[in-house]
Amino acid sequence: MASPPSPPPSAPPSAGGEGEETHREEYEQLRQLVSTYPTVPSGLSTPYHRHPDGWYTFLPAMVSVMVAQRHFAARDTDILLATFPKCGTTWLKALLFATVRRGAHDVALARLKRHNPHELVPFLEIQVYVRDRVPDLSTVPSPRLLATHIPRASLPASVAAAGCKVVYMCRDPKDCLVSLWHFLNAQRRQTSVDDDFRLFCDGVSLVGPYWEHVLAYWRWHVEAPGKVMFVTYEELSADTVGQLRRLAEFVGRPFTDEEREARVDEAIVRACSVDSLAGAEVNRSGTVELMETPMRNAMFFRRGVVGDWRNYLTPEMGRRIDEITESKFRGSGLVLPNAHETTMTP
Template sequence: SRTTRHPSNFMASSPQSSSSAPKADDKAASHKEIYDQLLEVVSTYPTAPSGIGRPYTHHPDGWYAFTPAVVNAMVIKRHLKARDTDVFLATFPKSGTTWLKALLFATLRRTADGPALAPLAAHSPHQLIPFLEVQVFSNGQIPDLSSLPAPRLLMTHIPSRSLPESVVASGCKVVYLCRDPKDCFVSLWHFWNRFAPSPWDLGEAFQHFCDGVSLFGPFWEHALGYWRWHVERPEQVLFLTYEELAADTIGQLRRLAEFVGRPFTAEEREARVDREIVEACAMESLAGLEVNRSGKTAMIEDSVANNIFFRRGVVGDWKNHLTPEMARRIDEITKSKFRGSGFALTPATADQN
């Protein structure tokens, strides 16, 4: 299989001439020093087992991730300068990230000739809109993103409270996609088992998830952080649910396009441009592309097979894995955590198959 790199958006760099090499070396050394200093700080943070042979690190803001991602997130908070034209995508892991990336890329990058589907056929959505904390800021890099054309598409799993202050201050657009935690957990469990040396016991993984020990978790605090931001500043933060997106993809895509400032015109609707995007970005369509069947994407420490980002993608798959007692426990936690927030998973969201 082959590893395809990002198109020249985030990680592109021109060859260094001999006269500029020392300056570039000095910058690289400075960046490495920043990472090394933060790594030393993070090494003092408490850890928790993850179930796949590598411990989670507990960030002071109250969330968990592997040590490199925690370090990278801290670098991002200090060095990423958001602009008012930026569009941030944010999700808790396994909440429909791949789907959202594809939909937004095809919509926001469309031209008078139609949606941007050709790049999706040649690149994984994770190459077109890479993760800030595991692709863009990683391996000692503090990239200069200032030359990227507006709007910059930026993706993260980082909880809202740990984002750079410039994200709030700039007034840039933030799109958050939330998923029923039961489906989210099951998808995350399947995903981790692709990396685990031996299958992670479902009961043990479930207990960790309910205790809040999960990648970029706890789930409930992650969702609530973005929900409250949406309530306070609805013109800046759009809060979507996976279940709404699955039930009315075309309607939610139009809502998304309107929010990011690229609404579909009457002519585009007549030409079915929006419906073409929905069909091309359906999970079965994306999963069938050669790049997503056999390609790989570079992440923090290695290249990851693109096909691991595609499984079933259906609402209610948790019923095939969780006992009624497990489902009730997550529902009780969800009800308790979300009480008073104004947000609740609807019966349709919770029960749909």
């Protein structure tokens, strides 16, 4: 089977015909605007800024979101992976890349051994629209694989207008909170989980509030299930092969009978497991640039265990988050996983 054309494994190309000075001015104007928004301490070098849509994130990323809104031209062949931070994004990027780019001689899997998944499926707001640039994405062959943490309300309008495929994955908010706490503390921040718990419950976190982020994509999925796939980390963990087949079908690259007989899907699952990815040399010692900052690839791999929150949150904290979740999602048809189970309707 011939592999479809694939872009280079590096970040998207730099800005082309449009003048760099114009982009610097645009970025600077937006930085000035965002600097007027209310802030909340994050424990890092830059605070959370509140966007008029009601979500919090860091100033540079918020500026990049606004630039993407203005300039990103989606195609109907694009595949956009959307997640709330620390909901299994790195793992799903690897599975998506290996599935869409699969072909003869396991070329996609070989590339995953040499490149971190964030290099192969870049984020719009922290890898593409950065460094005061508006890159020319027209040269990237279809299907373009991109990712984002952008809330539904702040996505570039072209995403919905073009009708490209959106894959959304969420996770039990308790595990999400703990993973996010570990990740931010690994960036030379030392904040107690109690502090982050209080902020998280108040809706203050990267691209928070968590519940609004998840619910908006869920409702989009209910409205357009053929365009928006919704999956949970717990479902993917419990039946990785089954969910991978569902993903492949959704993005238009279903596994053939011959591939299933040859266990191609199972090979992808093994190669993209957290242990396999974490063990690759590139992820043990390499770095990837996010928001203009080199970050150790090893930071993106911790435990990936469902229910790990119990090792860090008290039962009372867990109940509090469950109460908020039940209240926020009441009447939506969405019931997020509690402990090890996931129930969703429709």
